[in-house]
Every structure is written in C-alpha cells, then in structure tokens.
Amino acid sequence: EPEVTQTPSHQVTQMGQEVILRCVPISNHLYFYWYRQILGQKVEFLVSFYNNEISEKSEIFDDQFSVERPDGSNFTLKIRSTKLEDSAMYFCASSRDRGMNEQYFGPGTRLTVT
Amino acid sequence: DQQVKQNSPSLSVQEGRISILNCDYTNSMFDYFLWYKKYPAEGPTFLISISSIKDKNEDGRFTVFLNKSAKHLSLHIVPSQPGDSAVYFCAASANPRPDKLIFGTGTRLQVFP
Numbered sequence: 001e002p003e004v005t006q007t008p009s010h011q012v013t014q015m016g017q018e019v020i021l022r023c024v025p026i027s028n029h030l031y032f033y034w035y036r037q038i039l040g041q042k043v044e045f046l047v048s049f050y051n052n053e054i055s056e057k058s059e060i061f062d063d064q065f066s067v068e069r070p071d072g073s074n075f076t077l078k079i080r081s082t083k084l085e086d087s088a089m090y091f092c093a094s095s096r097d098r099g100m101n102e103q104y105f106g107p108g109t110r111l112t113v114t
Numbered sequence: 115d116q117q118v119k120q121n122s123p124s125l126s127v128q129e130g131r132i133s134i135l136n137c138d139y140t141n142s143m144f145d146y147f148l149w150y151k152k153y154p155a156e157g158p159t160f161l162i163s164i165s166s167i168k169d170k171n172e173d174g175r176f177t178v179f180l181n182k183s184a185k186h187l188s189l190h191i192v193p194s195q196p197g198d199s200a201v202y203f204c205a206a207s208a209n210p211r212p213d214k215l216i217f218g219t220g221t222r223l224q225v226f227p
Contacts, residue, residue: 004157006157031213033213035215042217042218042219042220043158043203043205043215043217044217045213045214045215045216048213048214055213056213056214058214091157091158093157098212098213102148102160102163103148103160103215104160105150105157105158105159105160106157107155107156107157108155108156108157
C-alpha cells in the first residue's frame, strides 16, 4: 500500500540554524500539506501546495518557513532560522484531490531546537 | 482555536463492546469531517470520512454519524478490538478553505480484554 514517507525521523538543531524536512508524498497525489503538533497540543495546519505553488497557508507559516517541490517526488519544508518554539512533530500529508478528499499523513519528523 | 472539540480525553472499553467517540464543532461552514487514528511515534492514519450531505457513513467496523443541527459527530467501533487502542482525532474542513484540516485534541481509546 502506498504511503507518505518522511526523513529524518528526528532532527536536533541549534537555535538560529536552518533545517530542511523532507517528504515523499504518495506518487499519484497532487496536493501536499505540512502540519505540526507541538507536544501536548493539537495538530495544526501550516501550508498546502499544488501545482508548484502555495494554495493556502496559516498564520503560523511566516517568512521563516518555505516549501518546495524540487523534483518529481520530494516535497520539503525549510525553516530558515529556527526558534525554540519551532520544536514539534512535523507531519507531511498528501491527497489525490482537493477539498472533500482524505489527506494521508507521513510518520512525522520530530524537530528539537536547542 | 476551539472550532473542533473532543471533550473526552480518554475512553476505556472492553474487547467486543462498542466504542463511541464524540466530537463537537462550532463552525457551521464545515462540510467535510474525518476521523484519524494515531499510534505513538506515528502519523495520523485516515479511518473514515463523511460529507455534510450525509448523516451516516459505514466502513466495516467503523461508522461515523453526523448530526448537523447539533454540530456533533461520533465514531462507533463495533466490535472493539485491542488493536484499536490508540488516540482518535476528528478533523473538519470548510469551503472555501478546503485544504486546511482543523483537528480536535484527540481521545485516547483503550480496549482491554
């Protein structure tokens, strides 16, 4: 069964450093998403991406964040200058269509900012 | 942001019995609802969904009920199995912002023998 994969599973970085989180969405999916879950809190939407551009983003997704689909399979989330409060689980998701269509999630990357 | 609420943080059910997980929402623009299951150190796994034009959707042991007037949905698992023990999240999306899933806080289900 096809699945979303994410690397690395755990990333530790120092405050102020740049990190890139990687995702390989399900191959025939066209819509891609990033969510995060801070420990003890809800899963929160960050951004959605379609046809090589951002289709929607939340207020969390500020200028420190960017997304890219550098090739036909990878989808990345970059945090330019990490802060302590960026420590969270980051989940990538993909869906075949938009809207009333289930999003399939990857296993997540645990980001720890020290 | 309390648009989607799961008021029971935990639920304990005996194997073979019915598990009922509840979810309330406040945004009347929500038109699509989903349930996800999550094990520790894994991502949410899609279980079942329902659009606002229906009031029930069934898939095997899982049934989701939607009561639009009460802004309430529930997930029924019958019969419950020990492997169902996990955290269950409800999520919702709304037009004209269909990409964004709004999640509840989750209910931890424990199914005991």
